[in-house]
Amino acid sequence: xxxxxxxxxxxxxxxxxxxxxxxxxxxxxxxxxxxxxxxxxxxxxxxxxxxxxxxxxxxxxxxxxxxxxxxxxxxxxxxxxxxxxxxxxxxxxxxxxxxxxxxxxxxxxxxxxxxxxxxxxxxxxxxxxxxxxxxxxxxxxxxxxxxxxxxxxxxxxxxxxxxxxxxxxxxxxxxxxxxxxxxxxxxxxxxxxxxxxxxxxxxxxxxxxxxxxxxxxxxxxxxxxxxxxxxxxxxxxxxxxxx
Amino acid sequence: xxxxxxxxxxxxxxxxxxxxxxxxxxxxxxxxxxxxxxxxxxxxxxxxxxxxxxxxxxxxxxxxxxxxxxxxxxxxxxxxxxxxxxxxxxxxxxxxxxxxxxxxxxxxxxxxxxxxxxxxxxxxxxxxxxxxxxxxxxxxxxxxxxxxxxxxxxxxxxxxxxxxxxxxxxxxxxxxxxxxxxxxxxxxxxxxxxxxxxxxxxxxxxxxxxxxxxxxxxxxxxxxxxxxxxxxxxxxxxxxxxxxxxxxxxxxxxxxxxxxxxxxxxxxxxxxxxxxxxxxxxxxxxxxxxxxxxxxxxxxxxxxxxxxxxxxxxxxxxxxxxxxxxxxxxxxxxxxxxxxxxxxxxxxxxxxxxxxxxxxxxxxxxxxxxxxxxxxxxxxxxxx
Numbered sequence: 241x242x243x244x245x246x247x248x249x250x251x252x253x254x255x256x257x258x259x260x261x262x263x264x265x266x267x268x269x270x271x272x273x274x275x276x277x278x279x280x281x282x283x284x285x286x287x288x289x290x291x292x293x294x295x296x297x298x299x300x301x302x303x304x305x306x307x308x309x310x311x312x313x314x315x316x317x318x319x320x321x322x323x324x325x326x327x328x329x330x331x332x333x334x335x336x337x338x339x340x341x342x343x344x345x346x347x348x349x350x351x352x353x354x355x356x357x358x359x360x361x362x363x364x365x366x367x368x369x370x371x372x373x374x375x376x377x378x379x380x381x382x383x384x385x386x387x388x389x390x391x392x393x394x395x396x397x398x399x400x401x402x403x404x405x406x407x408x409x410x411x412x413x414x415x416x417x418x419x420x421x422x423x424x425x426x427x428x429x430x431x432x433x434x435x436x437x438x439x440x441x442x443x444x445x446x447x448x449x450x451x452x453x454x455x456x457x458x459x460x461x462x463x464x465x466x467x468x469x470x471x472x473x474x475x476x477x478x479x480x481x482x483x
Numbered sequence: 484x485x486x487x488x489x490x491x492x493x494x495x496x497x498x499x500x501x502x503x504x505x506x507x508x509x510x511x512x513x514x515x516x517x518x519x520x521x522x523x524x525x526x527x528x529x530x531x532x533x534x535x536x537x538x539x540x541x542x543x544x545x546x547x548x549x550x551x552x553x554x555x556x557x558x559x560x561x562x563x564x565x566x567x568x569x570x571x572x573x574x575x576x577x578x579x580x581x582x583x584x585x586x587x588x589x590x591x592x593x594x595x596x597x598x599x600x601x602x603x604x605x606x607x608x609x610x611x612x613x614x615x616x617x618x619x620x621x622x623x624x625x626x627x628x629x630x631x632x633x634x635x636x637x638x639x640x641x642x643x644x645x646x647x648x649x650x651x652x653x654x655x656x657x658x659x660x661x662x663x664x665x666x667x668x669x670x671x672x673x674x675x676x677x678x679x680x681x682x683x684x685x686x687x688x689x690x691x692x693x694x695x696x697x698x699x700x701x702x703x704x705x706x707x708x709x710x711x712x713x714x715x716x717x718x719x720x721x722x723x724x725x726x727x728x729x730x731x732x733x734x735x736x737x738x739x740x741x742x743x744x745x746x747x748x749x750x751x752x753x754x755x756x757x758x759x760x761x762x763x764x765x766x767x768x769x770x771x772x773x774x775x776x777x778x779x780x781x782x783x784x785x786x787x788x789x790x791x792x793x794x795x796x797x798x799x800x801x802x803x804x805x806x807x808x809x810x811x812x813x814x815x816x817x818x819x820x821x822x823x824x825x826x827x828x829x830x831x832x833x834x835x836x837x838x839x840x841x842x843x844x845x846x847x848x849x850x851x852x853x854x855x856x857x858x859x860x861x862x863x864x865x866x867x
Binding site: 242243246247250254257258320321322324325327328329330331332480481482483 | 499533536537538539540558559561562564566568569570572573574576577585586588589590591633
C-alpha cells in the first residue's frame with residue numbers, strides 16, 4: 241500500500257515538474273469560464289443555476305483534459321524503459337497500476353476543486369448573485385468526480401496498450417467522445433438499441449447528478465467502468481511477462 | 484544446492500513467438516563473485532537478466548535469487564536485488580536526490596537509514612556534485628552512476644547490471660568499472676557487457692552466451708585455456724645475419740614449420756627490415772628454446788620472440804562466431820569460406836561509421852581480420 245502511495249505521489253508531482261499541470265489547470269478554467277458565461281449565456285438565463293457548468297466541465301474533461309493527463313501514464317514509461325526500473329523495484333503490478341491511477345486522478349481532482357472557485361466567487365464571496373441551492377452543486381461535483389474516475393481509468397487502460405503517447409491520446413479521446421455522446425446516436429437507433437445506448441452514455445448518467453439526484457444506478461455505472469478498466473490495465477501490464 | 488548460491492538459473496528457456504531467445508540456460512553465481520555475462524547483442528543477456536529480476540517470466544525453467552523463486556516470490560527476490568537495466572532509464576524530470584529518495588521510499592527505507600545509505604552511495608558512485616541537478620541534464624556517465632546509486636541504496640547482497648558501460652566514453656567506462664570493482668568487494672555481482680577488457684578488469688569469472696545458450700562458463704583462465712593453443716611471435720632480421728647470408732622469408736618459414744610441436748606458421752606484416760611470423764602450438768609445452776636454438780644454428784638475428792596465450796577476445800570470437808555467420812546466412816559454409824567472408828564484412832564495418840555499441844567489438848574483429856587478410860596475401864606473394 242505504501243508503494244502505491246509513493247508511486248501516486250511521484251506521478252502527481254511529475255505533472256507539476258513539467259508545464260503540463262499548469263497549462264491544463266489554467267486552460268481548463270479559462271475555457272470553462274468562456275463557455276459557461278458567454279456560450280451558454282449564464283447572464284441571459286438569469287437563474288442561480290450551475291447545471292450547465294457541470295455539463296461543460298464534463299465535456300472538457302472527457303474530450304481534452306483526461307486524454308492529455310493519461311496519455312503518458314504507461315505509454316511513455318514503456319517507451320523510455322523506466323517501466324522496467326519501476327517494476328523491478330519490490331512492487332506488485334497492481335500497485336503500479338493503482339499508484340499511477342491515483343496520481344492522475346489526483347491532478348484531475350485538483351482541477352475539479354479549482355472549478356469550485358466559480359460557484360464560490362459568484363454566490364458566496366465576494367459576489368452574491370442570488371440564492372444558490374448547494375445540494376445540486378455538491379451532487380454535481382460527486383458526479384464529476386465519479387465520471388473522472390471512470391474516464392481516467394479508461395485513459396490508463398489505453399495508455400497501457402501502446403508505447404506511443406500520441407496513439408494513446410487519440411484513442412482515449414475518441415473512446416471518451418463516443419462514450420459521452422452515445423446517447424445522441426441512440427436517439428436514432430430503434431427500440432432496445434437506443435435504450436442501451438442511453439444506459440451506457442456518460443452524458444445520460446451525469447444528468448441526474450447535475451440536477452441534485454444521486455442515483456445508485458449511476459454511481460454503480462461509473463464505479464464498474466473504473467474497476468473493469470483498472471483490471472484490464474493490470475492484465476495488460478502483466479502480459480509483458482508472457483509476450 | 485549449497486547455501487552460498489546467490490543466483491541460480493536452471494534450464495531457462497524463453498520463446499518469443501517461434502524464436503528461442505534463451506535455450507536451456509543454466510548457471511550458478513556464488514556469494515562474493517563478480518561474474519561477467521558476455522555475449523554479442525541479441526544473445527540473450529538482457530532477457531536472462533529480466534527473468535532474474537522478475538520483469539518477464541521464462542517459458543520454462545526456474546531461477547532462484549538468494550533462495551527465492553522468481554516465479555513464486557518476486558517481491559522477496561526484488562528486495563534482495565539491485566538492478567540497473569540497460570541504458571539506465573531514469574525519470575528525467577526528477578533531481579538525483581529525489582530519484583534516490585523515491586527508490587528508497589519504494590523499498591520502505593526510513594529517512595534516517597536513507598541518509599546514512601545516501602552518504603555511502605554518494606561516496607562510492609561519486610554523486611556529490613550532482614545531487615541537486617535534474618537527471619535529464621546529466622551526461623550518460625552520470626546517469627549510469629545514478630542508476631548504480633539507486634541499485635545500491637538498499638544495500639542489496641546481489642547486483643545485476645545490464646551493460647553498465649555502454650554509451651560511455653573511455654574515461655567514464657574506466658570509472659564505472661572502478662566503481663563496480665569497489666562495489667563487488669562485498670557483494671555478488673552479475674554484470675553483462677560485450678566489452679571484453681571490462682570483464683578482464685572487473686571479473687574473475689565469465690559466462691559467455693551465444694544464440695541463447697551458454698557456450699562457456701568458468702574462470703577467465705579456464706576460458707582462455709579452453710581455446711587450446713598458444714601462439715609465438717617470432718621476428719628475424721631480414722638484412723643481416725650472424726654468419727653467412729641473410730635469410731629469405733621462405734627459408735625461415737620452412738625452418739620454423741619443421742620444428743616439432745608447431746601446428747602452423749603464418750607470416751605477419753612487418754617493415755622491410757624483418758620477417759615476422761606467428762606460430763601456433765599446443766599450450767602444454769614451451770618451444771621458445773627450440774626456436775632460439777634454431778636461430779643460433781642458422782645464424783639468424785632474432786629480433787623478437789614472444790609467447791602469449793590467446794586473448795579473451797579471440798576466445799570470445801571463436802565461441803560466438805557461428806552467430807554472426809548465421810546472421811549473414813553463411814552458417815553452413817566451411818572454414819576457408821569463413822575467412823573470406825570475414826574480410827568482406829570488414830569492409831562493411833569500415834564503411835559503416837555508426838557502429839554504436841558494437842563499435843569496439845567490431846574494430847577488434849576488423850583488426851584481426853585485417854591482419855589475417857594481410858598475412859594471407861603476403862603468403863600468396865611468397866608462394867608466387
